[in-house]
Structures are given as C-alpha cells and as structure tokens.
Amino acid sequence: MEANKINFTIDLIHRDSPLSPLYNSSATPYELMRRAALRSYSRANFFHSSMHIDDKQYVSSLTEYKGEYFMEIYIGSPPVAFLMIADTGSSLIWVKCSQDYKAQHFNPPSSSTYDTIPYNSEFCKALRNINIGDANACEYDRQSYKDGSYTSGILSKDTFHLNFTSSGSHPFPEVVFGCSKEHHIYQESSQVQGIVGLGAGVLSLVSQLKSQIEFKFSYCLLPIGSRKTNKLRFGAGETISGVKVVSTPLVLRDPSSRYYLSLQSISIGGKTTITSQRQGNIMIDSGTALTMLHSSLYNNLEDIVKKTIGGTPIEDPPKEFKLCYEAKSIKVDDLPEMVFHFDGADVHLQSAHTFMKYYTHVICMTIVPNDRLSIFGSMAQVNFQVEFDLQNKKVFFAEVDCTAM
Numbered sequence: 397m398e399a400n401k402i403n404f405t406i407d408l409i410h411r412d413s414p415l416s417p418l419y420n421s422s423a424t425p426y427e428l429m430r431r432a433a434l435r436s437y438s439r440a441n442f443f444h445s446s447m448h449i450d451d452k453q454y455v456s457s458l459t460e461y462k463g464e465y466f467m468e469i470y471i472g473s474p475p476v477a478f479l480m481i482a483d484t485g486s487s488l489i490w491v492k493c494s495q496d497y498k499a500q501h502f503n504p505p506s507s508s509t510y511d512t513i514p515y516n517s518e519f520c521k522a523l524r525n526i527n528i529g530d531a532n533a534c535e536y537d538r539q540s541y542k543d544g545s546y547t548s549g550i551l552s553k554d555t556f557h558l559n560f561t562s563s564g565s566h567p568f569p570e571v572v573f574g575c576s577k578e579h580h581i582y583q584e585s586s587q588v589q590g591i592v593g594l595g596a597g598v599l600s601l602v603s604q605l606k607s608q609i610e611f612k613f614s615y616c617l618l619p620i621g622s623r624k625t626n627k628l629r630f631g632a633g634e635t636i637s638g639v640k641v642v643s644t645p646l647v648l649r650d651p652s653s654r655y656y657l658s659l660q661s662i663s664i665g666g667k668t669t670i671t672s673q674r675q676g677n678i679m680i681d682s683g684t685a686l687t688m689l690h691s692s693l694y695n696n697l698e699d700i701v702k703k704t705i706g707g708t709p710i711e712d713p714p715k716e717f718k719l720c721y722e723a724k725s726i727k728v729d730d731l732p733e734m735v736f737h738f739d740g741a742d743v744h745l746q747s748a749h750t751f752m753k754y755y756t757h758v759i760c761m762t763i764v765p766n767d768r769l770s771i772f773g774s775m776a777q778v779n780f781q782v783e784f785d786l787q788n789k790k791v792f793f794a795e796v797d798c799t800a801m
Contacts, residue, residue, distance in 0.1 A: 401607065401608060401609070401610055401631065401632070402566060402608060402609065402630075402631055403609065403629065403630060403631025403632055404558065404559050404566055404629070404630055404631065405559070405627050405628065405629045405630075405801075406467060406468070406558055406559045406627075406628050406629075406630075407467070407468070407625045407626070407627065407628070408465045408466075408467055408482060408615055408617075408625070408626035408627060408628040409465060409466040409467065409468075409479075409625065409626070410464065410465055410466075410618070410620070410622070410626060411464055411465070411466065412428050412432075412620065412621065413622070413623065413625070414623060415625065416466060417479065417587040417588070418587070425620075425621055425753075426754055426755050426756075428620055428621055429620065429752055429754055430714070430716060430754075432464075432620055432685035432686075433685065433686055433716035433717070433762075434716060435464065435684075435685065436684045436685045436686040436688070436771075436773065437686075437716070439485075439681075439683055439684050440684060440688055440766055440768065440769050440771060441768070443485065443654070443679070443769055443771075464481075464682065464683045464684075464685065464774065465481070465482045465626065465682060465683070466479050466480065466481055466482065466588065467479075467480055467482045467592060467628060468480070469556055469557070469558060469592065470556070470557035470558075470565070471491065471502055471507070471554055471555070471556055471557075471573075472502065472506065472507030472509065472510060472554050472555065473507050473508045473509040473554075473555055474507075475555070475557045475565075476502065476503075476506075476507075478491055478500075478502065478589040478590060479587065479588050479589055480588065480589060480590045480591055480592045481588060481590070481591045481592065482592050482594060482628065482682075483591050483592065483593055483594060483595070483683055484594045484595060484655060484680075484681055484682045484683060485595060485653065485654055485679075485681050485683055486591065486593040486594075486595050486597075486600075486653050487522075487593040487595040487596070487597030487598070487599045487600040487603070487653040488523070488573075488574055488591070488593050488597075488599045488600075489571070489572070489573040489574065489590070489591065489592050489593050489599065489600070489601055490549065490573055490574030490575075490576050490590050490591055491573060491574070491575065491576065491589050491590035492576055492589050492590055493549060493550075493575035493576055493577050494577075500587070500589055501589070502575065502589070504552070504575060507554055507555075509554050509555045509569065510552065510553075510554045511552065511553055511554070511570075512529070512531065512533035512534065512550055512551065512552050512553075513533065513534045513550075513551040513552060513553055513572055514532050514533065514534060515527075515528045515529075515532050515533065515534045516532075517534065517551075518598065519534070519551060519572045519598065519599060520534035520536075520551055522597065522598045522599050523536045523551065523599075524536075525537040529550060533550055533551070534550065534551040535548075535549070535550050535551070536548060536549060536550075536551060536574065548576065548577060549574045549575045549576040549577045550574075550575045550577065551572065551573075551574055551575075552572070552573055552574070552575040553570045553571060553572050553573070554570070554571065554573070555567050555568065555569045555570070555571070556568045556571040558630070568604075568605060568608075571601070571604055572599060572604060573590075576590065593653065594613065595653030595654060595655070596648055596653060596654075596655065596786055597653040600653065602630075602784075602786060603786075605630065608631070609630040609631040609632075610631055610632045610787070611785065611786040611787035612630070612631060612632050612783060612784065612785050612786070612787075613628065613629060613630050613631075613783070613784055614628075614629045614781055614782055614783035614784065614792075615627065615628045615629070615682060615781075615782055616629075616779075616780070616781045616782075616796060616798035616801045617682065617774055617777050617778050617779075617780075617782075617798060618778060618779075618798050618799065619748070619775075619778050620685070620775070622799075624799050626798065627798070627801045640794055640795045641792055641793070641794040642738075642740070642741035642742060642743065642792070642793050643740065643741055643790045643791065643792045643793075644657055644658065644738040644739050644740050644741035644790065644791055644793075645657075645658065645739055645740065645789060645790060645791075646784065646785070646786070646789040646790055646791050647675055647676030647789075648676075648789070649676050654679055654681075655679065655680050655681070655784065655791070656676035656677070656678065656679050656680070657676070657678055657679075657680050657738050657739070657772065657791060658674070658675045658676055658677060658678075658738060658739040659672060659677055659678040659693075659736060659737070659738055659770070659772070660672060660673065660737045660738065660739060661737045662693070662697050662734055662735065662736055662737065663734070663735045663737065664697075664700050664701065664704050664732045664733070664734055664735075665704065665732070667700045667703075667704075668737075669693055669696040669697050669700065670692065670693060670696045672690075672693060675739075677690075677770060678770040678771065678772050679769060679770065679771045679772070680771075680772045680777075680782075680791065681771050681772070681773065681774070682774050682777065682782075683774070684771045684773040684774060685762070685773050685774050685775050686762050686763070686764055686771075686773045686775065687750070687762065687763045687764075687771060687772055687773040687775065687776045688763075688764055688765070688766035688769065688770055688771045688773065689763060689764075689765060689766065689770050690765070690766070690767055690770055691765040691766075691767050693770075694718075694763065694764070694765040695765070697734075697763065698718070698719055698761075701719065701732065701761065702719070704730075704732045705721070705726055705730050705731065705732065706726075706730070707721060707725045707726050707730075708721075708725070709721055710722060710758065713758075713760065714754060714758070714760065716760075716764075717754070717760040717761065717762075717764060718761070718764050718765060719760065719761040720754065720758050720759065720760040720761070721758070721759050721760075722757060722758065722759075723753065723756070723757050723758060723759050724757065726759065728747065731747035731750075731751050731759075732747065733745065733746055733747065734749075734750055736772070736776075741793060743780075743793050744795070745776055748778070749762075749775060749776045749777075749778060750762055750763055750775075750776065752775070762775050762776075763776075778798070779795065779796060779797060779798050780793050780794060780795060780796065780798075781793075781794045781796045781798070781801070
C-alpha cells in the first residue's frame with residue numbers, strides 16, 4: 397500500500413448533529429448532556445473491563461458506548477457508502493456483512509476488488525479466536541465482551557474511499573477489515589454499519605495507511621449541539637505550528653490500541669494539585685465526553701475549584717456529576733481557567749471546557765472522579781486541533797476555532 401504522501405480532511409459527524417441518523421430534534425441541550433455523561437461512564441467501564449487483556453482480545457463493539465462520532469466511508473468496487481463509528485480507542489475496522497444483499501450491509505460478491513486475508517498473515521495473528529476458513533481464509537470467532545456483545549466474521553480486504561466527492565476521492569486498495577457475519581448490536585445503533593479503529597494497533601486505519609499519511613491524523617472538535625461539522629484530517633498537510641502549539645509524549649500501553657499521556661498536575665491561578673509523576677497515567681479519547689480523574693487528584697482539584705469560585709455547591713447534584721452550583725449563585729466570570737500540565741505541554745482550558753449548564757438553573761463541572769481509569773475527554777478538547785504523530789510518538793495541541801477548519 398505504498399504511495400505518495402497525501403493529506404485530506406473528511407467530516408466527523410457527532411451523533412447528536414442534524415447530519416446524524418440518530419439526531420433527535422426534540423432533545424433538549426440538558427438531555428443531550430445527560431446522555432453524553434452516561435455514555436462516558438459506560439465507555440470508561442468498558443475500557444476498564446478490558447484493561448488487562450492483550451490487543452488480540454480487544455475489538456471495539458457497537459454496544460459499548462454507541463458511538464460519539466461517525467465518519468462515512470465508501471468500500472468496494474463499485475464503492476458503497478457506510479456510516480461508521482470513528483473510534484480512537486480501538487484498532488480493528490469492521491463492517492456488517494451479508495452474502496444476500498441485506499440492507500445496510502456490505503456484500504462481498506458485489507465488489508470486484510474484495511478478497512479474504514489468509515490465516516497465516518500478520519493481520520490474522522493480531523486477533524484471537526481465529527480459525528482456518530474456506531480457501532485458507534482467516535475467520536475470527538466471537539470477539540466478545542462483558543456486556544454480552546460480540547462480532548464474528550472473516551478478516552478481509554478491499555478498496556476504501558475516505559473522502560468520496562463529485563470531484564474525486566482518495567482510493568486506498570487492500571485495506572484490511574473484519575467482514576462481520578454475526579454480531580450483537582444495540583438497537584439504537586442499527587443505522588450504523590460498523591467501526592473504524594483509529595488506535596495504534598496493526599489493524600487500525602492509521603497503521604494501515606502508514607507512510608501515505610506520514611503516520612499522522614488529527615481532529616478538531618466542536619461543542620455538543622453544534623450544527624457545524626467536526627473535521628478529521630489524515631496526513632501532515634499543513635502541520636499545526638505557532639506559539640500556541642504544545643506537544644507531549646504519546647505513551648502506548650497494553651492494549652496498544654489506546655493512547656495515553658502523562659498528566660503531572662492541574663493548576664488554577666497560583667494553586668496546583670498534587671503532582672502525579674507516573675508515565676501514561678491518563679488516556680486521551682475522543683469518544684468519552686467527560687474528563688475523568690483518579691479521586692486522589694480529583695479531590696484536590698475540587699477543593700481548589702470550590703475555594704476559587706466561592707459560594708455553596710448543590711448538596712445533592714445530578715448523579716452524573718460531582719460538583720454543581722445553582723446558576724444564580726455564581727457568575728460565569730467566577731468559573732476558573734484550568735491548566736492541565738502534561739509532560740512538556742501546558743494545555744489551557746477555559747470554563748467552557750470544564751463546566752456546562754446542565755439545567756436552566758444548574759451549572760456542573762464536567763470533570764468527575766473515576767478510580768478505575770483517568771480519561772482526558774472530548775469536551776476538554778473542543779476548539780483544539782489535536783494531532784497524533786505515531787511515528788514520533790507525540791500528541792500536539794493547538795488552540796483554534798474549529799468552526800473555521
């Protein structure tokens with residue numbers, strides 16, 4: 397799959413945007429926020445349940461969190477469009493398949509460029525529960541999870557078109573993916589055909605495109621409820637640069653599909669939280685809305701926030717959050733800027749990154765405690781261009797207006 401180096405940008409569709417098949421025009425901003433919070437907990441629990449297994453056992457499922465962002469991919473010859481979950485927390489690409497032209501399924505016989513992956517290939521060895529199928533094909537059986545979800549199928553390859561437009565597209569031949577012939581899928585995601593793994597494992601889209609995109613991809617996220625489109629960029633292109641660009645080492649841990657950073661401390665004004673020196677102590681994930689911190693760090697941060705804001709927090713906040721205030725009791729200007737001090741990079745977060753109006757009369761901090769897994773979530777990444785450089789193992793942050801991207 398070697399080719400000239402290229403770069404291109406495609407739309408990244410938030411599940412609650414008007415472009416999404418899951419869009420609900422009657423949902424209030426508070427309902428959207430509550431659902432995003434609940435998905436965050438569900439996703440964090442899923443990650444925790446698979447933390448102690450190797451990458452062969454980790455295949456993301458549609459049930460785990462039902463997807464935060466979607467991307468459209470065209471597969472096959474002739475190309476057919478599929479709406480897929482874009483997942484920075486997994487590696488395998490997989491799509492619903494059917495041999496009998498079932499609606500919203502990929503049909504292998506209809507593509508002249510389709511083929512199966514042999515059992516003895518490196519791609520097949522990256523999965524568990526593999527069997528030799530017809531013609532030495534690699535079949536994977538029930539990549540399953542605690543919640544009862546699973547996917548089984550044939551490891552395959554075909555041509556992918558990642559930005560199919562009237563003016564042309566970028567075809568990528570022989571992209572390896574799971575042709576899922578059996579799967580258990582949460583009903584709400586029935587209109588979503590599969591998952592695109594953007595992790596660091598050998599089966600991910602980023603790893604497969606390799607030098608063509610210079611091992612780089614980036615995204616620029618908008619606030620929940622925005623009617624504009626988020627952007628996902630592959631390749632270096634106009635590599636982000638300038639005085640507001642900072643970078644921090646990317647730490648790859650087991651499973652290798654996930655991305656971790658090293659968070660040293662958080663500061664508000666002249667007050668700084670307890671320092672944590674452990675490398676790779678926080679996962680960065682676009683599929684988790686909330687930011688989650690170990691309670692030892694969270695409790696220290698909450699104390700500083702309370703002293704900075706003043707006033708009295710709500711005694712019984714909504715169960716999805718830990719720290720909330722009556723909106724009439726505080727001013728927006730009272731909400732503090734926070735600086736997340738990563739290894740070599742200070743990321744400045746405005747109050748819009750860390751607080752959200754939950755009901756008309758309640759404002760909640762969108763950072764919550766979680767002793768199982770710390771996650772730097774998507775709300776904290778809004779209006780940053782976040783670039784992953786897998787070759788040099790770095791993550792870059794640049795403050796930008798994502799609506800202008």
